[in-house]
Amino acid sequence: MTQATEVLIPTSAAEAATAFGDGSGVTVIAGGTIVVPEITYGRLKPGKALLLARAGLSGVTRQGTTVTIGAGTPVQELVDLSAPLGPCAANVADLEIRSQGTLGGNVCAGPGPDAPRGDLQGPLLALGAIARSAGADGERTEPLDDFLEDRGNRLLLDVSFEEPAAGAFAAIDYPHTHEYTVLAVSGARAADGTLRFAATGLADHARLLSGDPAAAAGEVRLEDDALASSWYRAKVLPVLVRRVLTELEESA
Amino acid sequence: MNLTVNGVTHEIESWPLTTLLDVLREELEITSPKAGCEQGGCGACTVLVDGTPQRACLTAVAAIDGASITTAEGLGTPDDLSPLQQAFTHHYAAQCGFCTSGMMMAAHAYLDGGGTDDRHAIQEALAGHVCRCTGYVKIIAAVAAAARGDSFDLTTTAPSAGMVNVGGVK
């Protein structure tokens, strides 16, 4: 249904937060790559549509070693960043989809009906990212893994993280575009030496891993879906963890 | 809301969440962008929005109010084909023609951005475009030829580069 009861096009982050309110009855449309087809196919009937195209939420900024990325930043603007975020972004779909899809839409995506979504969640978790969002209790800043639990009720404004000392990204890759990522592992070594690992392609959203290949499959919830079985993912996950570990060790 | 399409400004009457694809095809009756999947997966709806190739099927028109749109009709006319259109014609890069409009918008943007005749770079730029007829070889050859600035004899077509021809077929 393309006839929403109300269409709001805020021109600032503050306006967007006000328009979002507590999120009830609001359909957020950033790049539209996930939400617009749902509307076209009649599965989503927006009541209040919040278009973020002009909300000024786009951009990658640096202050010292801290990187902040606006939720409205197109995925294409992330492809040249260092691993794990850069290679992960470059692996998403194709040029046009990356130019329209945003970091916010990707991170806040709910689980897909046929395949996992939210590729960028993994690298951001591995980077120890902090999420700034608006919603029912006003503006909130929290670790990304807490945000992911509540992402359906929040309007993501930006994410920030410390530039890592090293990063790595490994994914099950098909030779054609438009493959959804079956499974991917991100790893990062922070400036203070802390190692973080995360996986995407899981049930619901990306999760942190311990980084121990043997334990990895037991640390996450895997599902059968149109792309692969949970059995297959369980077999491959340790392999991807080992690849990331190797790459991180080599960059030490 | 208004949109400038191929140089002509229109006042848009469709609902704000109508996709750009439906605005173009239904309200403005500009039908070169195609509804191949309406999910962003095939590339047949691609148009230029302020010079950037974008999926019209994924774009809510209200989000691009005031933008300048270019479609295949705006690249050149039958009497005045652009170099890229000539390249597609001479290199037989279109069979059924359904993917051609979207393919050309992506190729046009690639060339506008300084794209070269490097096969891999062309493939990357066109990676989001599905063609079920040609097998892509001649499409890539056409874009490469346009990148090189070749001139084209439109009364004939180019031979198939790289094919092994056993049996004497020309």
Add this chain to the structure above:
Amino acid sequence: MKAVGARLPRYDGVAHVTGRTVFVDDVRVPGTLWVKALRSPVHRADVSGLDVSKAEAMKGVRAVITWKDVPLLEYGHLSALGIPADEPLLAKDDVRYKGQPIAVVAAEDEDTAMAAVEAIKIDFDEKPALLDVRKAFDPDAPVIHQWGNWYPHFEAEMDRRQIRKGDIERAFEEADVIVQGVYRPAAIEHVALETQSCQVVPEANGRLTIHSCTQALYFSLGVVAAHLQVPLNKLKLVGGTVGGGFGGKVDTATETVCCLLAMKSGRPVRWRWTREEEFLCSSTRAPWHMEIADAVTNDGWILGRRMLTLHDSGAYARFSPYGLTKHSFHHTGAYTIPNLHFDGYVVFTNRVPTTAMRGFGVTSISFATETHMSRIADVLGLDPWEIRLKNANRIADTSPNGISYTDPSTVSVVKALAEGVGVELSAALRAMTRDPREGDLLPEHLVAQVGSLEEVH
């Protein structure tokens, strides 16, 4: 001849590159209605209580049709080839595949059409579905088609294509090795970029102008006229550029429904399938199940072939009997095997009905035979080129259905392939021709091929 051998540009090439080619969905006629279908959400069910009244009463809805609106509900598209009708244009008492159309709506806009479809009431009594051809023959398999679980209307009411040739028992006794293989190519979607599209305009003189994406204009003309029970001259089919077909646009999948809606509403109508509809319920290339056992000698002769084919027709017959027929006549591929025992079945399942796709019927056996030839070479430790050239069709060899070859091309094609991929054949292989067999190339099992044909059904 000026055009043959010349390198000519497409006559529609300039239209393609300037975005001016008019595909079916690009036609614009004032007052055209949008069409959407109610489709079965389950693989198999009895249906009852179909109630379209709410949809019909909805503001903006101009017509709703069901099986009741179709003058001739079932028409065999290939009745000229002896395949009787089995498929209703719109479902009546039951549904047999997920996505099967039940009712269709024409409304002022797309949103209204979709809402009207949602307002249609129907009761589904879901039944166990048959989804695996191998299970169709089980005594406790559900019977899912009025003819039984496999097509029974080949000539002389045979329930299979059957070929018996030569002496298969002797071939298997005298073989040095039996090489077996099971080949199961899966269904393939055509995925033409242009989805199924149709527009129908009712003309003032009582005719219907049908803008159709069909690959077979005259064929579709006949099908529509038969369902509507009107003379051919009432219909004007306008074809043109098809946005890819590959065999997927021969089912006349949209035209009749659009005609009925145009007639009922008195307005032009337009139906464009979504990509999801295409993947859900447009017909596909059939999945096949082929079992081959070849009786072979240590020096690479194929004495005999036993073969069983199960062709997955989906819920209805459509063109499957025709595809299986072609398959059976070609089941030795490009090679001569004189002792044959072939059985092929067109099996019904609760899957999307299958249809034509580029060489359907024969591509399956080409895949299976070629893979099997290489397998034979592998098992025997012989050169795969030698296996092919030795058993290649030659002049005066006979096909599975007893036709004597006068112009076989296997030998020249295999040699050309070797040249093309840079493989140097041995002198002995290079010397082979397609001339009628003699000497070393006429072993005892190939003698007297003509006249040994016992049964072809």
